[in-house]
Amino acid sequence: MRKTPRAPMSPEASAVISTLSLSRRTLMRGTLASSALVAAGGALAACGTKGQTQTAESCVSEDVSGTEKTLAFSNWPLYIDVDENDESKRPTLDGFTAKSGIAVTYTEDINDNNEFFGKVQNQLAACQPTDRDLIVLTDWMAARLIRLGWLQKLDRAKMPAVEKNLLPSLRNRTFDPAGEYSVPWQAGLTGIAYNGDVTGEIRTVDELLTRADLKGRVTALSEMRDTIGLLLQSNGHDPSHFTAAQFDDALAKLQKAVDSGQIRRFTGNDYTTELAGGDIAACMAWSGDVYQLSADNEKVRFVVPESGVILFSDDLQVPNKAAHKGNAEALIDYYYDPAVAAEVALYVNYICPVEGARAEAEKIDPELAANPLIFPDETVTSKAKGFMALDEATEKAYEQKFRAVVGA
Amino acid sequence: MSVAAIGAGTGSKQNEPPQKTGRAWLPYLLLLPAGLWLLLFFALPLVQLGATSLYDPTGSLSTGYAMTWSFGNYPEALDAYKWHFLRSLGYAAVATAICLLLGYPLAYAIAHRAGRWKNVLLVGVIAPFFTSFLIRTLAWKTILSDNGPLVEALRTLHLLGADGRLLATPTAVIMGLVYNFLPFMVLPLYASLERLDQRLLEAAGDLYAGPVSTFWKVTLPLSMPGVVAGTLLTFIPATGDYINAELLGTPREYMIGNVIDSAFLVRLDYPQAAALSFLLMAVVLLVVFVYVRRSGTEEIL
Numbered sequence: 001m002r003k004t005p006r007a008p009m010s011p012e013a014s015a016v017i018s019t020l021s022l023s024r025r026t027l028m029r030g031t032l033a034s035s036a037l038v039a040a041g042g043a044l045a046a047c048g049t050k051g052q053t054q055t056a057e058s059c060v061s062e063d064v065s066g067t068e069k070t071l072a073f074s075n076w077p078l079y080i081d082v083d084e085n086d087e088s089k090r091p092t093l094d095g096f097t098a099k100s101g102i103a104v105t106y107t108e109d110i111n112d113n114n115e116f117f118g119k120v121q122n123q124l125a126a127c128q129p130t131d132r133d134l135i136v137l138t139d140w141m142a143a144r145l146i147r148l149g150w151l152q153k154l155d156r157a158k159m160p161a162v163e164k165n166l167l168p169s170l171r172n173r174t175f176d177p178a179g180e181y182s183v184p185w186q187a188g189l190t191g192i193a194y195n196g197d198v199t200g201e202i203r204t205v206d207e208l209l210t211r212a213d214l215k216g217r218v219t220a221l222s223e224m225r226d227t228i229g230l231l232l233q234s235n236g237h238d239p240s241h242f243t244a245a246q247f248d249d250a251l252a253k254l255q256k257a258v259d260s261g262q263i264r265r266f267t268g269n270d271y272t273t274e275l276a277g278g279d280i281a282a283c284m285a286w287s288g289d290v291y292q293l294s295a296d297n298e299k300v301r302f303v304v305p306e307s308g309v310i311l312f313s314d315d316l317q318v319p320n321k322a323a324h325k326g327n328a329e330a331l332i333d334y335y336y337d338p339a340v341a342a343e344v345a346l347y348v349n350y351i352c353p354v355e356g357a358r359a360e361a362e363k364i365d366p367e368l369a370a371n372p373l374i375f376p377d378e379t380v381t382s383k384a385k386g387f388m389a390l391d392e393a394t395e396k397a398y399e400q401k402f403r404a405v406v407g408a
Numbered sequence: 409m410s411v412a413a414i415g416a417g418t419g420s421k422q423n424e425p426p427q428k429t430g431r432a433w434l435p436y437l438l439l440l441p442a443g444l445w446l447l448l449f450f451a452l453p454l455v456q457l458g459a460t461s462l463y464d465p466t467g468s469l470s471t472g473y474a475m476t477w478s479f480g481n482y483p484e485a486l487d488a489y490k491w492h493f494l495r496s497l498g499y500a501a502v503a504t505a506i507c508l509l510l511g512y513p514l515a516y517a518i519a520h521r522a523g524r525w526k527n528v529l530l531v532g533v534i535a536p537f538f539t540s541f542l543i544r545t546l547a548w549k550t551i552l553s554d555n556g557p558l559v560e561a562l563r564t565l566h567l568l569g570a571d572g573r574l575l576a577t578p579t580a581v582i583m584g585l586v587y588n589f590l591p592f593m594v595l596p597l598y599a600s601l602e603r604l605d606q607r608l609l610e611a612a613g614d615l616y617a618g619p620v621s622t623f624w625k626v627t628l629p630l631s632m633p634g635v636v637a638g639t640l641l642t643f644i645p646a647t648g649d650y651i652n653a654e655l656l657g658t659p660r661e662y663m664i665g666n667v668i669d670s671a672f673l674v675r676l677d678y679p680q681a682a683a684l685s686f687l688l689m690a691v692v693l694l695v696v697f698v699y700v701r702r703s704g705t706e707e708i709l
Contacts, residue, residue: 048475407659
């Protein structure tokens with residue numbers, strides 16, 4: 001033990017000094033220990049990471065639905081009907097349990113596609129269970145999971161109602177032509193919205209991006225497929241089938257609007273408060289949100305631009321290693337019963353993907369059933385296009401270019 | 409062994425028998441839970457992050473990322489996002505300065521002038537933590553709204569032009585940062601001001617020091633530990649913050665935190681995201697190191 005230097009010092013100070021004077025050896029030990037740690041970690045990490053793709057052969061999931069009558073269902077908040085008097089009750093879900101005897105654990109733990117992807121990525125890449133049997137993610141994310149082989153193949157034969165009632169515009173999608181991995185839960189439109197208290201009518205995307213009186217009072221969506229999709233359409237191109245040059249054209253148009261200060265910022269769902277409050281006069285928006293805003297202020301309007309709208313869907317999927325695929329298929333089939341679908345649609349106000357639900361909805365609430373944002377008519381659906389499926393490299397390249405314009 | 413040495417330093421008598429060597433492991437045992445925690449949730453992730461930052465930048469999820477020791481990720485990331493770095497540091501510095509100017513008088517008042525209201529005022533400083541950070545920042549959108557009373561008032565006073573706005577400007581982002589991190593400034597300042605011996609101020613008065621020179625020569629130097637701790641606790645998280653820029657700003661106000669968020673979660677460019685995280689850490693450490701050196705307060709830390 002080293003002798004501590006004697007000095008007129010406070011006890012605290014001398015404690016610090018004495019610790020320090022001894023610390024040479026401790027420091028050596030510490031350095032050795034941390035370099036060992038770094039070496040170990042380095043050895044672990046030095047190999048890099050393997051590809052995360054799984055295949056039906058590399059990741060086999062067992063289905064115990066025959067013996068276990070349970071199902072863990074993860075969904076977005078406010079995305080299913082609840083009882084008017086008791087918000088903890090979900091009538092259609094209770095109906096399913098009563099009919100099938102399958103107890104459903106319903107969790108509202110999906111708030112953002114990217115965030116949720118980050119949450120389950122490690123498990124799915126390693127072919128481990130996520131403790132969820134059924135998840136709802138937006139179509140482009142479903143496309144990514146399918147590409148990575150992280151979803152279980154659904155048995156369409158066990159879901160006759162889907163076969164019969166799924167809207168034609170949501171069939172044969174490029175990322176899942178046979179609909180074997182993903183089935184739409186709800187669909188929606190990406191278009192334009194404006195607040196009639198603040199500005200006059202807006203009809204086109206070009207008006208949104210160039211009208212001088214809207215400068216700094218316009219927002220676009222931070223989701224690339226929504227914003228670029230609308231811009232592609234405004235250039236007369238087809239978002240479900242476009243070239244790299246057409247993408248660049250759309251991006252240049254966006255860059256111009258950002259540089260001129262026309263676009264105030266890029267948003268997720270959070271544009272709703274600003275649009276309702278009049279901070280922004282007009283924006284790119286999702287139909288379901290605008291429908292809910294217009295219930296409070298009918299001057300908030302959703303516009304289907306002449307050039308077209310983007311049709312998106314949030315899809316039901318069964319991740320790898322989920323042990324209750326059979327139960328999940330039973331639930332999907334149940335929700336494609338038009339009467340059940342109508343109940344959900346009237347509550348969540350997104351576009352119902354089930355044919356025949358409109359007729360059922362008319363029996364419950366004729367006024368809502370006539371709303372084209374829930375049950376779109378032919379003029380709307382003819383203008384609605386989905387976004388092209390992208391391979392990984394293209395997705396990354398486009399996303400990078402888009403983020404450079406967005407600013408982060 | 410080290411325990412005995414510390415024990416000797418903290419004023420125990422030199423002639424006291426050293427502790428039994430058989431129990432020398434006890435402190436290590438007590439350190440074990442915290443040590444394991446640190447290892448599992450800080451050291452290992454940090455090593456992993458460091459490794460990720462050197463992965464092949466052309467890798468992808470389906471092909472995987474090869475370890476290519478690509479140190480080039482660092483200059484590339486820095487070059488692409490240097491303005492975001494500078495902006496983060498600038499906003500954080502301004503916010504910290506404002507926090508200090510607002511927080512110092514507040515902490516002083518709570519410590520010495522509040523009387524029986526002291527606890528109530530302290531709870532008032534801490535109370536915002538009872539609601540989530542996100543909710544509080546969202547509330548600022550309402551306060552700063554273009555059609556809100558604040559902007560109305562500023563327009564009437566011609567402090568803002570007729571089309572002027574607060575929301576979606578650097579001002580809004582800095583105001584958000586100040587609001588969200590003010591308690592981190594006030595609490596350490598309060599702790600050090602509260603210990604201030606009033607008799608020293610009287611003594612300064614007796615020696616013909618006016619209030620101003622008493623402040624500069626007695627109060628401020630004695631509260632320096634609080635000032636240093638407060639500025640660090642404010643500056644460091646403010647530099648890495650991205651919520652305020654995201655909600656109250658526009659792409660022109662985005663900070664480095666927004667870039668890291670998007671690189672990790674949206675663009676899935678893990679090597680770049682990791683490199684940016686390390687750069688941020690390095691930049692903050694550098695700034696803190698220079699600051700602590702400059703303020704001559706190493707002995708306080």
